[in-house]
Amino acid sequence: MNDQKQFHELFPNLEEGLYEELMQYGDIKEVPAGTALLKAGQTIRSTMLVLDGIVKLYQEDDEGNEFFMYNLQQGQACAVSMICTYQQEKSQVTAKAMTDVVLLTIPLEYMDKWLSKYKSWHYFVIKTYRSRYEELLKTINEIAFKNMDERLEFYLKKQVKQFGKHVKLTHQEIATDLNSSREVISRLMKKMERNGWIIINRNSFEWIKD
Amino acid sequence: MNDQKQFHELFPNLEEGLYEELMQYGDIKEVPAGTALLKAGQTIRSTMLVLDGIVKLYQEDDEGNEFFMYNLQQGQACAVSMICTYQQEKSQVTAKAMTDVVLLTIPLEYMDKWLSKYKSWHYFVIKTYRSRYEELLKTINEIAFKNMDERLEFYLKKQVKQFGKHVKLTHQEIATDLNSSREVISRLMKKMERNGWIIINRNSFEWIKD
DNA sequence: CTCTATCGGTGATTATGGTTACTTACAAAA
DNA sequence: TTTTGTAAGTAACCATAATCACCGATAGAG
Structure with missing residues (x-):
């Protein structure tokens, strides 16, 4: 069976x-x-x-x-x-x-x-x-102990581990999970993109670091 | 026995x-x-x-x-x-x-x-x-979800519940427990004292609210 | 009694992140 | 193709609390 x-x-x-x-x-x-x-x-x-x-x-x-x-x-x-x-x-x-x-x-x-x-x-x-x-x-x-940028990184990595490199989450959803606001998450994720860690798409992002 | x-x-x-x-x-x-x-x-x-x-x-x-x-x-x-x-x-x-x-x-x-x-x-x-x-x-x-003042209140009440109304803790010790700094705790506790919640003594405080 | 260490009070400054207020970009529906 | 709704980008501003700098008070040690 x-x-x-x-x-x-x-x-x-x-x-x-x-x-x-x-x-x-x-x-x-x-x-x-x-x-x-x-x-x-x-x-x-x-x-x-x-x-x-x-x-x-x-x-x-x-x-x-x-x-x-x-x-x-x-x-x-x-x-x-x-x-x-x-x-x-x-x-x-x-x-x-x-x-x-x-x-x-x-x-x-x-x-x-x-x-x-x-x-x-x-x-x-x-x-x-x-x-x-x-x-x-x-x-x-x-x-x-950690600031928002580190917490966001930890959170995103956790999602990547579970859903794969391509994660379907909006900035608003991420902000809600971290009890932050959409603007803050957008700012930080933009910085991560500039640093070559992720690629941001509408409704999703892709983890490319490591 | x-x-x-x-x-x-x-x-x-x-x-x-x-x-x-x-x-x-x-x-x-x-x-x-x-x-x-x-x-x-x-x-x-x-x-x-x-x-x-x-x-x-x-x-x-x-x-x-x-x-x-x-x-x-x-x-x-x-x-x-x-x-x-x-x-x-x-x-x-x-x-x-x-x-x-x-x-x-x-x-x-x-x-x-x-x-x-x-x-x-x-x-x-x-x-x-x-x-x-x-x-x-x-x-x-x-x-x-809470700010420092609310967290401090929650923390102090917990201590009072365990040690009685008269709690022997310095501001520095409280700050360490809450991963904050002594100055912040001193300020907030002074405010609590002005509001008639506590009496501050050297090395200790007394809870008088409720 | 005086010296010294520790504790507490307080103002000024700074950093982090939350808020307001728009703007741009995109995609699906009409 | 235009409309509409939602997602994302960004600047300006604000609130909270961390940090710096200093002072005064108090309790033990000598």
Whole structure:
């Protein structure tokens, strides 16, 4: 079975019985790009594993400002939904499908059941926490110690790593992610172009440095 | 036994056998205020539970700038050391005893053993991750969306919550925690004093608002 | 009691990045 | 082909906070 095979590759090192239960009780959902998967303040009833596509996690404040945290891609799980699922808590963050996305959603009750039943599930959960925690540490590092030009470079490189050299983002979208303004991003990107790091196109840019 | 009793209160809802093992294999360490408990780049071999005192967790960049993340107090555990312990990874953060501190350190091998053996330990680990992750989210919120005056207020309130109305910190120490400069903090605190929020003393301040 | 080190207060200046206000460029719809 | 909407470029200006320079206050050390 194709799904089964692909699943083994995306999430390696789980126990055989766990794969079966994941297939049996997990719910595969296909959502189009742009779908909101998690809203700040919402109560969460299931955990998400990403099978395909890219999901963006970001913070939103009361005035509607946004701040990019990190992306999830295939083979990764949403730590926030795990965390919240646990005690049916409310999310502090927002998640959005950046591309068409295929998800495996796992109802709350299995989260808990599998933790005692499958050691590999336990490790998976821990690993998910750890890597997301580390992403947040990196993000804090950026925002606490660096100026806008360095933060922009870090951000753009991250996008290039995920989407390839040719990234489809407007200056406005980038500005929103960095909680800056379009003019500032345009200025800085123009400078990067003059320095031969990128080529700016309408609605996209191409990374040519390194 | 006094230690045993106190331990039950600090870390409630663990299994009886786990309390015994914690007592047997955990190592109680008393360290004086100012001790570095975790250094960025260091490999970690044990997890820490805080029995008494306050431990500060902060980031440090290459140029020696600091940025305060959160404090741990009695009844809390260090998520970073749990995370790093797991795969013997290197710490990205620094931890320091802010007061005289009593710790229970747990060697790496028991971390893992207890996860399969005691369900309550499992929950404890998960809970620790969750609450620290949420602290980081709040920190990101502050730094991403707020100005210095609001961040300072948030920071000072946090200290008051932990140390009481009378907090012993110099302006320089506060500035370092917020990765700002002493002059900026002095100015803002003077304004808070004029507004009747605090009383400034040499080496300390008192919170009088609310 | 005096000296010295540290802490805190404050004005002036500067740098970073946010804001305002247009302009130009492009692409799809009419 | 003209219209219209959105993206991007740019200059001028402003706000926040970092930096520089200095002074006064206070607490310990001698």
